[in-house]
């Protein structure tokens with residue numbers, strides 16, 4: 001089986017998915033992602049939920065809002081994945097946990113309205129004020 005794989009810091013929690021299941025790739029600036037990942041910007045990719053496989057130790061789930069679940073490694077604490085009831089067919093993985101982070105090709109910035117002012121990303125990718133509906137240039 002060919003697939004894209006990733007793991008947590010200690011290596012206990014692992015995952016895989018088929019590359020053809022990838023829906024989108026992009027950076028999130030929202031406060032929840034910043035806090036959950038301890039980072040000023042968090043780089044995600046969306047995969048068809050049915051294509052996502054946990055292949056190692058069982059991750060622990062945390063309900064981070066009324067509609068969202070975040071998974072992390074119970075041993076080392078690495079954030080591993082996200083799922084929202086608002087996007088029921090998707091599983092979101094973290095680019096920083098990929099075995100080959102060079103595979104990652106971000107396409108946009110999301111929730112850029114919440115971006116911190118001490119981090120300057122100088123790319124030409126589209127910047128959405130929200131989850132992907134409204135471009136910053138249209139506000």
Ligand SMILES: [Zn+2]
Pocket residue numbers: 008009010011012013073074075076077078
């Ligand atoms: Zn771990």
